[in-house]
Amino acid sequence: xxxxxxxxxxxxxxxxxxxRDVISKGKRLDGRVLDEMRTLxxxxxxxxxxxxxxxxxxxxxEVIAGIKVETGEPFEGLENKGALxxxxxxxxxxxxxxxxxxxxxxxxxxxxxxxxxxxxxxxLDLDRLVLxxxxxxxxxxxxxxxxxxxxxxxxxxxxxxxxALLSCKLPIFEIEDGKVxxxxxxxxxxxxxxxxxxxxxxxxxxxxxxxTAEEEACMNARIxxxxxxxxxxxxxxxxxxxGFSREQIKKAAEMARIKGEQVRAKLxxxxxxxx
Amino acid sequence: MSQxxxxxxxxxxxxxxxxxxxxxxxxxxxxxxxxxxxxxxxEFGKNKIIVAVYGPREVHPKHMAQPDRCxxxxxxxxxxxxxxxxxxxxxSRREVEISKVxxxxxxxxLMLEDYPRAAIDVxxxxxxxxxxxxxxGISAASVALADAGINMRDLVAACAAGKVxxxxxxxxxxxxxxxxxxxxxxxxxxxxxxxxxxxxDGILTxxxxxxxxxxxxxxxxxxxxxxxxxxxxxxxxxxxxxKEEQP
Numbered sequence: 001x002x003x004x005x006x007x008x009x010x011x012x013x014x015x016x017x018x019x020r021d022v023i024s025k026g027k028r029l030d031g032r033v034l035d036e037m038r039t040l041x042x043x044x045x046x047x048x049x050x051x052x053x054x055x056x057x058x059x060x061x062e063v064i065a066g067i068k069v070e071t072g073e074p075f076e077g078l079e080n081k082g083a084l085x086x087x088x089x090x091x092x093x094x095x096x097x098x099x100x101x102x103x104x105x106x107x108x109x110x111x112x113x114x115x116x117x118x119x120x121x122x123x124l125d126l127d128r129l130v131l132x133x134x135x136x137x138x139x140x141x142x143x144x145x146x147x148x149x150x151x152x153x154x155x156x157x158x159x160x161x162x163x164a165l166l167s168c169k170l171p172i173f174e175i176e177d178g179k180v181x182x183x184x185x186x187x188x189x190x191x192x193x194x195x196x197x198x199x200x201x202x203x204x205x206x207x208x209x210x211x212t213a214e215e216e217a218c219m220n221a222r223i224x225x226x227x228x229x230x231x232x233x234x235x236x237x238x239x240x241x242x243g244f245s246r247e248q249i250k251k252a253a254e255m256a257r258i259k260g261e262q263v264r265a266k267l268x269x270x271x272x273x274x275x
Numbered sequence: 276m277s278q279x280x281x282x283x284x285x286x287x288x289x290x291x292x293x294x295x296x297x298x299x300x301x302x303x304x305x306x307x308x309x310x311x312x313x314x315x316x317x318e319f320g321k322n323k324i325i326v327a328v329y330g331p332r333e334v335h336p337k338h339m340a341q342p343d344r345c346x347x348x349x350x351x352x353x354x355x356x357x358x359x360x361x362x363x364x365x366x367s368r369r370e371v372e373i374s375k376v377x378x379x380x381x382x383x384x385l386m387l388e389d390y391p392r393a394a395i396d397v398x399x400x401x402x403x404x405x406x407x408x409x410x411x412g413i414s415a416a417s418v419a420l421a422d423a424g425i426n427m428r429d430l431v432a433a434c435a436a437g438k439v440x441x442x443x444x445x446x447x448x449x450x451x452x453x454x455x456x457x458x459x460x461x462x463x464x465x466x467x468x469x470x471x472x473x474x475x476d477g478i479l480t481x482x483x484x485x486x487x488x489x490x491x492x493x494x495x496x497x498x499x500x501x502x503x504x505x506x507x508x509x510x511x512x513x514x515x516x517x518k519e520e521q522p
Contacts, residue, residue, distance in 0.1 A: 001396075002374035003339065004347040004382060105375045108368050120476045223473065233484050236459070236475035241382040243469030246488060253484055 002105055004241065009097065011217045019218055023206050030212060035255065037210045040159065040263065042270040044167045051186075052168020054271075056160040059212065060150035065142055065160035067168045071131060071180045072139040082129025082137045086115040088144040088157050095149045095213075113237045114144070114158045114197070117226035121195035121234035123165060128190040131175055138170070140189075151212040154224045154237075158197035159267060165189060166271040193229040194267060196260040200225075200252050202242060207252060209259060223249070225256035229264065282451055283440045290451065291320075295444040296490070298434070298497050303415060303505035305422050313423025315505070317415035320448055321405035326415040328423040330395035345390035349378035351412055353401040373409050380413050380433065380462040380472035386426035395425060406449035407435050410498075413462050413472065418502050422509070430502050431471055433462035434494030436487045438479060443486045445494045459487050463495035 011019075019029055026034055038059030047053040052067040075083055088111035092100045103111075118124070129138035142164060144157050169186035201211045201219040211219060221242030226235040233253065238244065244252070282290055293299065299320030308314035311327035334340040351373040355364050366374075377399065385395070397420065399412040410433035417431040437447040438456035447458050457477025463470050470492075479487055 001348050001350040002371070002378040003349075004378060004387070105371050108371045109375055112368060112372050116476050120478070228478065231481070233475060233479045233481075234477070236473055237376075238470070238473035239376070239379065241379050243383050243464065243467075243471040244473070245468055246470065246492065249470060249473065249488060250485055253481070257481065 008217045009095075009213055011214055015214075016218050019215065020204055023203055023208065028208065029214070034206065035209045035259070037259065037263065038212075040266055040270070042159070042163045042267070044163065044271060051170060052164045054160050054163035054167060056156055056163055058152060058156040058159065058210070060148060061146070061152060061156040062148040063144055063146050063153070063156045063160040065144045065157070065164040067164050068141045068143070069170055070139045070141070071136055071173055074130075074134065074137045078126075079134040080130055081126040082124070083139040084119065084124055084126060084142070085139065086118060086142045086144070086161060087111050088114055088146070090146040090149065090153070093148070094146050098149070109237075109239070110153055110157060111144075113154055113224055113235070114161060116235040116237070117158055117195050117197050118142075118161055118165075121193055121226060121228040123162070123191060123193055123195050125190035125192050131173060131180065136175070136180060138173070149213060151214070151216045152199050152210050155197050155199045155210065158195070158226070159263070162194060162196070162267055163271055165191065166194070166267065194264050195226050195228050195234055196263045196267070197224055197226045198256040198259045198263070199223070200255065201240075202244065202248065207248060207255075209255070223252050225253055227257050227260040231257050231261065280454070281440060282455060283442060283444075289439065289444065289448075291448055293446075295442060296493070298446045298494055299448065301414075301498060301501050303418055303501055305418060305505050305509040311419075311423075313419040313421070313425070315415040315419040315422060317411050317418075319405070319407060319411035319414070320446075321403060322401070322408050322411045323403040324408065324412050324415055325400050325402065326412065326419040327398045328395065328416070328419045328425070329398075330423070331390040331393035331425070332396075334392065334394040339394070340392045343388065343391055345385075345387040345392075346394045347378055347382055347385060347387060347397070348394060349374050349381065349397045349399070349416075351377050351399045351401070351409065353404060353408075357401050357404045373412075376472055376474065377409060377413055377416065381416055381420065381431055383469060383471045384417060384427050384429050384431045384464055385420065386428065389426045395420070395423075404449075406447055406452040407460065409472075410434050410460050410462065414498050414502060418505055421506055429464035429466040430499060431462050431464055432495040432499040432502060433460065433472060434491055434498050435460040436491035436494060438477060438483060438487070443483060443490050445490050457483075457487070459491055461488065461491035461495060463492050465496050465499045
C-alpha cells in the first residue's frame with residue numbers, strides 16, 4: 001500500500017531555510033543557476049559480457065545500465081514486435097538509506113517511468129526485431145543499477161539506458177531448421193530517435209532543473225518530461241505530493257524541449273552517434 | 276503505438292458515439308459502504324469502482340505515525356474479474372505505481388496537519404475497468420474523503436485527454452487507450468487551480484500538449500460539478516428538492 005511516510009535524507013531546518021532563500025534569489029546551494037544541469041559523463045562498454053553497457057554520472061548520481069539480448073516468445077498482443085524489458089534497481093551500495101529487499105514503490109516508479117520514456121518514444125524499432133513472426137523475436141533486457149544516489153535518479157537512469165542502447169551491438173540470430181542460431185556477427189540496433197528525460201522540481205514557487213538529493217528532500221512537487229529528437233513529447237510523470245499550475249506545466253514542458261535538445265547533443269557526443 | 280483503424284468517423288463521432296469534447300456518463304453515489312467512515316461508488320463509462328475511506332484512526336504499525344501530521348495510505352487494486360483476461364489478484368507493479376500517484380494526487384487537497392499521529396486509509400477497488408480507471412478512482416476517492424469528514428482544501432477531480440486519429444479528445448476509453456495515439460490523465464483541484472496528477476504516454480507535439488492539458492482540465496471541471504452534486508445529494512438531498520419547488 002502506498003504510504004505518505006517519507007524515507008529520504010533529512011535536511012536540517014536552517015539548511016532548508018537557506019536553500020529556499022538562495023533559490024528565491026535565482027541561485028542554488030551548489031552554485032548552479034536554476035535551469036542548469038549538473039555535469040553529465042558517460043563511460044561506454046564497461047561490461048564486456050553485456051551486448052552494450054554504460055555508466056552514467058549525473059553530478060554524483062551514478063547509474064550502470066547493461067543490455068543482454070536473447071530470443072524468446074513475443075508479448076501477448078504484440079506478436080510482431082521484439083520484446084523490450086527495462087528494469088531498474090537502487091543497490092544497497094547507493095546510500096545509507098537504502099536497504100536490501102524487494103523494490104519499494106519509488107523504485108518501481110523509477111523503472112516504470114524510465115521504461116515509459118524509452119518505449120513511448122519508440123527509440124528502438126521493435127518491428128525490426130522479429131525472427132519468426134508471432135513465434136520468435138529478439139528479447140532485449142536493459143537492466144539498470146543505481147550505484148550512488150544524489151538526486152534525479154529518473155534522468156540519470158534514463159540517460160544510462162539511452163547511452164547503452166546507442167552504443168550496443170545486437171548479435172545477429174538466424175533460423176536454421178526451426179532453431180535459433182547465433183551467427184557470431186553483430187549489427188547496430190534499429191534506432192529511430194533519442195528520447196531525453198528532463199526532471200524539474202518545484203521548491204516554493206520556483207522551479208529548478210536536475211535536483212540533488214538535498215533539493216529533492218525540500219521539494220514540493222516534481223515533473224519528468226521526455227521529448228524525442230523531433231522535439232515532440234513522449235512521456236510525462238508528475239511526482240510527489242504537491243501540484244503545479246497550468247502555466248507552470250506549460251513552462252516546464254517548454255523547458256524540457258530546450259534542455260532536452262542540449263542533453264541529446266551531449267549524449268550523441270558522448271556516444272559518438274548521430275541521428 | 277501505431278494505429279491500425281480509424282477511431283473517429285466522418286461525423287466526428289468516436290467508437291462509443293461521443294463527440295471529441297464529450298465525457299462518458301459519470302455517476303457517483305456517496306456513502307455506499309456502511310462500515311467505512313467515508314465511501315463512494317463511481318461509474319465512469321463502464322468503469323465501476325468502489326472507494327472506502329477509514330480514518331483518521333490509529334496507525335498500525337505504530338512506528339509509521341508522524342508526530343506532526345497524518346499518514347495517508349492508498350491502495351489501488353483491480354479485482355481479478357475486472358478485465359478481459361483474469362487479472363492476478365497479487366498487486367502488480369502497475370498497481371503499485373498507480374497507488375503512489377493516486378496518493379500524491381489526493382494529498383495536496385487534504386489538511387493532514389490537522390490529524391497528527393493518525394492515519395487515513397483509502398481503498399480503491401476497481402470492479403470493472405474501462406480505461407481511465409485511475410482518474411475515476413481519484414474522483415471517487417476525493418468524494419469519499421469528503422464524505423469521511425476529512426478537512427480538505429478542495430475536491431480533486433480527474434479526467435484524461437488524449438490523441439485519437441491525430442485529434443485531441445476528452446476522456447479516452449479503453450479502445451482509444453489501446454489503439455489511439457496518446458493518453459494523458461490529469462487530476463486537478465479546480466478551486467485552487469492546481470494540477471496534482473499528470474502523466475503522459477504517447478507522442479504529442481508542443482501545440483497538442485498544450486491543447487491536451489487544457490482539454491483535460493475542462494473535463495476535470497465537469498467531473499467536479501458531478502462530485503459536488505453527489506455530495507449535495509447525500510447531505511442536502513431533500514433540501515435541494517425543497518428549494519427547487521419554491522418559486
